[in-house]
Amino acid sequence: MARWNSVFQSCKQQAIAEGVGTFILVFAGTGAVMVNQISDGAVTHLGISFVFGAVVAALIYALGHISGAHFNPAVTLAFWTSGFFPKRQVLPYILAQSLGAIAASALLWMALGRVGNLGATVPLEGNWLQSLVLETVLTFILMFVIFGSGLDRRAPIGFAGLAIGLTVGLEAAFMGPITGASMNPVRSLGPALVGGIWQHHWVYWVAPILGAQLAVLIYSQLSNGFRDIK
Template sequence: MDDNSESNEIHHEVVLNVNGDASKNCDESGFKDSVPLLKKLVAEVVGTYLMIFAGCAAVLVNLNNDHVVTLPGIAVTWGFTVMVLIYSLGHISGAHFNPAVTIAHASTKTFPLKQVPAYIIAQVLGSILASGTLKLIFNGKDGHFIGTLPTGSNLQAFVIEFICTFFLMFVITAVATDDRAIGELTGIAVGCTILIDILFAGPITGASMNPARSLGPAVVDHEYRGLWIYLISPILGALIGTWTYNFIRHKNKPMCDELTKIVPTKIVPFFRSSRM
């Protein structure tokens, strides 16, 4: 073929239809909120209950059976339980199960501030119910305190809980709120982070990272030694963790924008003439 020959090349232009109505479903925090609050609260109660029951049951079984579960086994139980609960309930309530996580999300306007008190009450209620259930099942000689107590100094426990929760919330913010992250791996990433934290912090502080996790057993067993550490340090760690990630992230879109779906509507072929 010579230089004057003409050929037709077929190209396809994808026309995208962005759902402009999505912003109408966003509240003042920029969070797309379509699930009724009552359903979200029930999900938080159930999720927190199952998390505390499974994790603390592993601790009790380990104590009552010559440490057969072992520290890695306890860490895997907590991590896998959180992972499956995120995939089960994340699309309903966000799968917080932790007042520190709820407060941290609200501080960056990725969660409605007005729902924070209700979420915290639901999480603490779930923890108390789970702790009470375990107290009824493992009573008498099988009874042990399943809460969290520092094995060293209060300062050491405070710093470790801060770092653990910072690590956890940093990962949560990265995988759950950044539209560039692989959202399908959220549960795995968060569950593995909890597993890692428990492996190094469990023998020292119990690796709570969650005020509700420590408060529930404390209320049931009336054991409040060092409780202030587990109420304050995780909240501070979570706040600094989410603020740090939001500072270094490339683009901080409102959650409403991240949840807006882009739907391909049609493919338009067109021809372009070109000369060789």
């Protein structure tokens, strides 16, 4: 127990930033889904996609210098396996992200009620295999952009938030109606836990983690085992 307390204390500020950032991400993004339902479609699907992309971009600029702005267990695990993130901080980050997402969904449920499935992600017509494949590809693209724009020292400086936010928004726009375009296990966990909506929930853990790890493998080949970008 003392060891774990020491680990959490060593990254307390970063973990708080991850929890707050993930809270804001889920509150804004799934909140847009719920408000769209309440307002009979006033937000629109493209509007929801814009909200997700915009809040991700804003949070990267607001918190990237504190925690690295992961807000996503798949991203945290990919940073670890690629050598950019210490192993001892993986669990605190994922716990903070999970708590932030759950808190956001709980607050939305209390404020708006059980509408729009709380923004939960479920495969279209229960086709879990389709969503498994597509979510894997979506997260691969997202993680690939994160490596290319946010970590590679050869990339133009200052555009990572914009590039990553645009990627989230465009992926939500063209694939959201099929899979929910989660790309983030805890973005799916919050609504699932609070709303009790668990249909094929495992897909939204397995696919993002797999997709992010595939990006690690591919970008490693483009950067000589990441030696070119460290």
